[in-house]
Amino acid sequence: MKPQEIVERVLAGPGGAGRAVLVTQTSEAVLRWANSTMTTNGHTTAQDVAVVALEAVDGGTAVGVVATGAPLRDAATVDDLVAAARRAAHDAGPARDVAPLPEPGADDATWLDGPAETSIGVFARLVDGLAGVLDSPQRHYGFASHELSTVWLGTSTGVRRRWVQPTGSIELNVKTPQLDGSAWTGMSTADFTDVDVVALAADATARLDWGRRRVSLPAGRYETLLPPSAVSDFLLMLAWSMGGRPAQEGRSALAGPDGPRVGERLTDRPLTLASDPAAPGLEYAPFVTVLQSGDGMSVFDNGAPARRVEWLRDGVVAELAYSRPEAAEFGTVFAPPGDNLLLTGGSAASLDEMVARTRRGLLLTCLWYIREVDPATLLLTGLTRDGVYLVENGEVVAEIDHNFRFNHSPLDIVRQATEVGATERTLPREWKDWFTRVAMPPMRVPEFNMSSVSPSR
């Protein structure tokens, strides 16, 4: 059955208290290489159909969600899926978050279109360039992924929305032949037409040259230049911690003695942290899809228009994430989490320019294995990775011959930054599996806490 036929069949049956259906077709091509040779490559095609059934039960409205990746060949299998979702709702009992499903706006003109598909051919130019890169003396490791995900959302209130989400990224990790030096670079892309793998490899290889002089430094607090990738990994953790309910209930770092810390100034710098479905080049679906309710999201929001949400505005905590039912419960506005994140409000300075005006400090490449240590302060721990460099008198003078474990809060990154540069599109090294649409500036943090030395390279 075609996706649109599945949607209409799901919505055609007895209605209960409402229904939503999400059909997602995903086409993905991947390349992976290690030790300068290809390892695991492939092309996959998958479809998921999820039915959200709302049912009137004693005490309120119940929700059942049943999703399947199995093919739905006929109306009977669709009916079975609906029946399973309805049964699940009745078994689950009344839901905590209840609101009317959103009313439709204008239908998408592409509603009747089929799925977008990629193929291994999307990498044709990349493969040509990569052949030469893999023959270079350095050891090369990396991954390229291109996914086209087409979603069709229908609801019993009449919403019919379709969206094609392109998600692509490439990462290159280049090591010296002796494996005693390592550099990394990566970028996100919609279609790989903007990827120059030869240039990316040359950039990473050039940074290996900084390792011709190596020094050791003890653990301690250092002035540190965080490149956009490292900033994005920190601030994604901040954005994911900006749930309204936990702050209302006193169980988050954004909770204060008098309630959520909305309105609290973190910095005098005019920094704005936002998610925006219309951000050029980083667009995401202009409508909300949710398959499981949680803090800041509700299955009752399916089909609601997405909007720009400014988590920080001009250095002040501005909004927290609220689903529509939560917004009603707490007397505030609907603020859906988004699928991109942008930090703006810095200067026009590039990272190179910030290096040039550094008397003494550390320049990082990226971060790894970031985990929350203390939810009350949003203290995070993690590691530097693939290149920590010593900057003196405006120049990189050496590579640090080890990595550091850090302990620092993203709230303090924002509070303490003494310089914020120009925002650029970047790839979060840690969180790219879940989040690639990011634009961040480089930041200078005066006393970044390098808690201990990692001997790993």
Added chain:
Amino acid sequence: MTDRIDPDRIDPDRIDSAFRALPLARLADAALGRARELGAEHADVRVERIVSQSVHLRDAGVTGVVDATTEGLAVRVVVDGAWGFASHVDLTPERAAATAERAVDVARALAPLARERVERADEPVHAGVEWCSVYVVDPFTVPLGEKVALLADRSGRLLATGVDHVEAGLAVVRENKFYADLAGTSTLQQRVRTAPSFSATIVDPDGGGFETMSSVAPPAARGWEYLTGTGWDWDTELARLPEWLAEKAAAPPVEPGRYDLVIDPSNLWLTIHESVGHATEYDRAIGYEAAYAGTSFATPDQLGSLRYGSPLMHVTGDRTHPHGLATIGFDDDGVATSQWDLVRDGILVGYQLDRTFAPRLRLARSNGCAFADSPHHVPLQRMANVSLQPDTVADRSTDDLIAGVDDGIYVVGDRSWSIDMQRANFQFTGQRFFRIRGGRLAGQLRDVAYQALTTEFWGSLDGLGGPSTWQVFGAMNCGKAQPGQSAAVGHGCPSALFRQVNVLNTTTEAS
């Protein structure tokens, strides 16, 4: 710990009849036949159905119930010495053949970039074998309403003690795999796993602080019986959780420094997972994960010589323990699973392998660690159950170990974890930290994290609990590879004593 799988307890008749009814042999014939026609040196096909259910309650009210099914077929080939892989959701012979063609196309397209030919270790043919994990009650036969009622009841009991918030959850999975390859192996398998979770939070309305504590019960390769008293004493743990939580909230902060640590299996499993489990994955050790999950300090040139830890350290890999989350009869290379040594007498002696990597160590056979988490992902070398063996001479209890510490900390339950990309520098927190003074527990501490280098930490191992302290813990969602794959893995361990480990105060770290 001697509770190995008894073949008599494996009941293949329990394999889901709907999965068994799929045209598995015809799909295999179509895919493998087409791959052979197109010149594949090797081809295997997997047909999988993974059924999962998650239930979540907040403060005893349902916030989410999701049932999900992943289904499809995957074809993997070696053509001209290069891998190719493709998958599809349609389970028809025609689509199986077409998927084999796509896998061959991928291999041929990328063969020019392959700098190494794929070589695979031999394995006896296992034709028509079936295997099913050990459980009593298939959790999918239990009505959802019964699951919700149980979680709500336990949430309600916690709330009745005065805690401010309770989160409760349950995830259950039933995984069916059919595998066949050109050599003639065909296996049909089923695994079940269950992961309950409970956490309680208290909020200080005056001071503005809050504290959360979770059950330390692990996910388990068990059925619904795990929720009702087999394998975990829920009533006792949940009854004590509020008092432990209140004590922790009022506990003094730890003074940073070096302490002797007695680490409970509920915490130590995760340290084993990160510092031994991942470090002894052969693909990591030779760079296959270098750009992503990382490599390992435990490189193959040190096999047989690397001093990993104290002579007390004996770590095994297995995929055979009846309730280990990585346990299965045959891996995704068609290899019969087993148990073997990774670290013996403190020395690195083994790795986790698949059929591609075994020949590199001049081993005749793989030890069965190939796994793909979905029909849409390619099999990789994934983690076995990696377990620290207990002291089999003296069955010392956890209290016995604590009695041997004059000034230290007893660590219970896992919480925050992080380790570097070569598995050397790590930092862990926990659920509860009890001060040890003069061989006795002396109340809880707060804001504790321990930080060490792997070989330094394991070198400080100075005491092992006996078999009576040995428990299997584990995780449902160990991540690895690109595209990312999630695997369930178990870790057995006893309580253990480590001397003079570096302890941090997390509040000081944040200031």
